Amino acid sequence: MKAFRNFARSLIFEPNVVWHLKAEATVRPISRHMLSYSKIPFNKEVSLDALNRLPNVSIVSISLKRSDAYRVLIDLIIKITNPSIFSQLYFSLQYNNCSIGYVESTSHNITIHPGENVIQFFGELQSLSSESYNALSTVIQNFLTGQTSNIEALAGPNTTSYPLLAVGIIGLSLNVHMPPFKEQLIASLIFNSMSLIPSTNKKKVMLSASITIKINSPLGPKSPLNIQKMNMSVFLLYENDSVGILNVSQAPVKQLDAITYQSQFNTKYLSLTDTGAYEKFTRNFISANKTHPIDFRIVGVASIVGSFALGPLNIDQLLIENNVPLVGLDSLNNVHVDEISVDRAQGAAL
Incomplete structure (x- = not known):
């Protein structure tokens, strides 16, 4: 049994295995009238292609969308190039x-054939200590x-359900590159005002705004992100010209549903980068209305502070690149005077 375990381990970890076959053979002809030969020595070395630590392992797809309020669940499809039989696999x-x-x-019951093989996995991302939480x-x-x-x-030791292979496979380490989320977390920013x-x-110009934030949650609808605050550093672009840079810090965020949030910030400085572009933007902002809104773009990065299924959440360098429609002042057509009050000294002319 020890010899087989050593053989199985070499088969998994080495690029090739030399199998030494030694025996005595007996040859019996079909015809009874011919002589038979026994104790013919057989001594051969046979080279076998081994698994070589399964170097060609890659992730085909990854999804966290089956997560819930308490767990981050992972669906994983990997590609392995090598022949072997493993039964069920656990890593x-x-x-x-x-x-x-x-x-x-x-x-x-997994059979890995020569060439490329695609295997589906399911599991859970866990943080069992402060160190593992920081890593996660x-x-x-x-x-x-x-x-x-x-x-x-x-x-x-429980990597495979085949007992004969379980001991030999202990210590096998597969290095795989986990690809990033294919979508932007912040799907859109809608300026309500x-x-x-x-x-x-x-x-510089003082800017105040109320915005609605839509996100693409990678954890799915059952595991919402609880976003509490947001920082943002973005360029405001109008007709491909940079109007200015807006920096927002610690803006409070209120969750409306699983993917919709609302935030409001007041009197933040918009540092102008092109006064001509700003003047053009403000002129068109004044005349824009519901029928003909003004469109501008914001490009930059954001960071969010909050929590998710496994604990606190603090994410930096989230990309923002959105086209933003905005209803303007409708040429000030809705402005009307409710009252005029004049304070003057006695005997003074109006």
Whole structure:
């Protein structure tokens, strides 16, 4: 049994295995009238292609949309190039040597044929300590901001349900690149209202706004992101010209439903980058109405503070790139005078 375990381990970890076959053969002709030969020595070395630590493992797709309010669940499809039979597979997941969860194959009878094989896994991302939570937070940060995470899938004693292979596969480490979320987390920003107040500084304008935020949640509808505050640093572009830079810090966020949030900020400085573009924007903003709204673009980054199924959430460098329609002042047609009051000294002429 020990010899077979060593053979199985070499078959998994080495690029090739030399199998030494030694025996004595007996040859019996079909015809009874011919001589038979026995104890013919047979001594051969046979080279077998082995798994070589399964180096060509890649993630085909990843989804967290089956998550719920308390768990982050992962659906994973990987591609393996190598021949073998593993039955059911189970791997623990690590990032920077910290455990972040596990995955197991959805099939209980896996046959990996020569060439490319696609295997479906299901599992859970978990944080069992402060170290693992920090590691998992980095993975989530990378996932949401377009970066790849190098994940280690580590084989343990329960990696395969075949007992003869279980001991040999212990310690196998598969390095796979976890691709980022394919969509922008912040799908759109809708400006419900906006006011611009000139300041004594010709290069700055006071801006106040109420906005609705729509997100593409990677965790699905049953595991909402609880966003509490948002920071934003964006360029305001009008007709491809930069009007100014808007920096918003610690704006409170209120959740309306699973993917919709609302925020309001007051008297934030819009630092003008092109006064000519700003004047053109304000002229058209004054004349814009519901029938003919004004369109501008905002491009930049945001950060959010809140929580999700596994604890606090703090994500930086979220890309924002949105076209924003805005109803303007309708040429001030709705302005009317309710009352005029004049204070004057006695005997003075009006």
